[in-house]
Amino acid sequence: MNFNFNMEEFIKKFENSCHKVQKKTFSRNEVITSYINKRNQFCILIKGNADLVRYDLNGNRTIVEHFSKNDVFGEVFYMITTNNELLVEAREKCEVLFYHYDDIRNKCRNNCKFHQELSEDLPELILNKVTNLNMRIELLTKRSIRDKLIGYFNMLSTRNLNKTFSLPFSLTDLADYLSVDRSAMMRELKLLKEDGFIKKNGKRITLVYK
Amino acid sequence: MNFNFNMEEFIKKFENSCHKVQKKTFSRNEVITSYINKRNQFCILIKGNADLVRYDLNGNRTIVEHFSKNDVFGEVFYMITTNNELLVEAREKCEVLFYHYDDIRNKCRNNCKFHQELSEDLPELILNKVTNLNMRIELLTKRSIRDKLIGYFNMLSTRNLNKTFSLPFSLTDLADYLSVDRSAMMRELKLLKEDGFIKKNGKRITLVYK
């Protein structure tokens, strides 16, 4: 989370807040929400990890977005065009705040401080999402599996300020995130190791050249 | 452009407005802006068509985003991570408004009505961009060239409320937009015609089944 908005402080204020905000808890593999006819839905993940997942007609599974602490999601960000299933699934124990976007925009009828503050920081929150999506597009437009892997590893490395970092999900999920075949990705990963570009120990990766 | 914000009306008001906003005109193939160290840049395309284009080290050209009338762009939406060249290029004669994002957010020092109004509608403007980017990601995550083409055509058809529509750019550019090899795409396009999924006459496409 960049910009001025301090999510931590914000969450603390939640204690004595508007009753229109709902806080819910989810356990591993539970569906947090499905994207269908909830155009007004706006959520903040305040604890845990979750994925926006698409299941298409060919049986392919795609991880459209990966969410971690303080990320925002919800159908207000998405225009449903196909009839593919779009679900936000909890990867681990999650806590989520549910809002109606209108309450943030047009001020909640209760006129509560909580919504008002969120409203003020809304542009930065959404702008942050835009930069994340642009990074994702940059990855997906790379032409080969190798370039996608290297691009993703570079991003994690930069974000971590370290040449060594952990993958935030399993290799199976990574393939679904990069939108490539898992076995082909494993093959490429092996070649990257053999060619000396990376070292790998489970989910722990080290970039050898940068 | 969805939501309440009426860009047309807004542009009209521009006449007697804040002098901090710059309006510039570009001709075909001119570079409108390059994304590098202008973190504060926020632009609105008020006339024409333009593309955000990336040139990578392998000589590949990718159309990252396609902008038409009323779309917003600028480095404020982008986190530069690689040293690839990122340019916004005019496809035809364009008119562009240049802002500083801070002037919109923190109110312009002139405290002008123009910036104030834009500021109020900012969340919808950015949200609109988010839904566009999500659509783009949905396209890019399709596994085959055929699925990408069909997905893109469906989107254009839906947007046009018609099974017949025109491609907004050349086939060469379409390949760069879908991030695939042009000749492979041409082959697939031919197969789509032969299999009776589409009819094609220049840039005019008709979806036969939907």
Next chain:
DNA sequence: TTTTTTCTGTTGCAAAAGCAACATTTTTTC
């Protein structure tokens, strides 16, 4: 702690996509 499920790693083969090259048509520029 044991059982069940999921994930990792690998392979041979098939299919899809990329590359290079060229002729032809269309568009732009002068």
Next chain:
DNA sequence: GAAAAAATGTTGCTTTTGCAACAGAAAAAA
């Protein structure tokens, strides 16, 4: 209106990716 540049359409060949299948390791559930 002629010349130059760019886009379209096509093909043969090569490389990359996907698919299917399976064994062993690791993780989750009972």
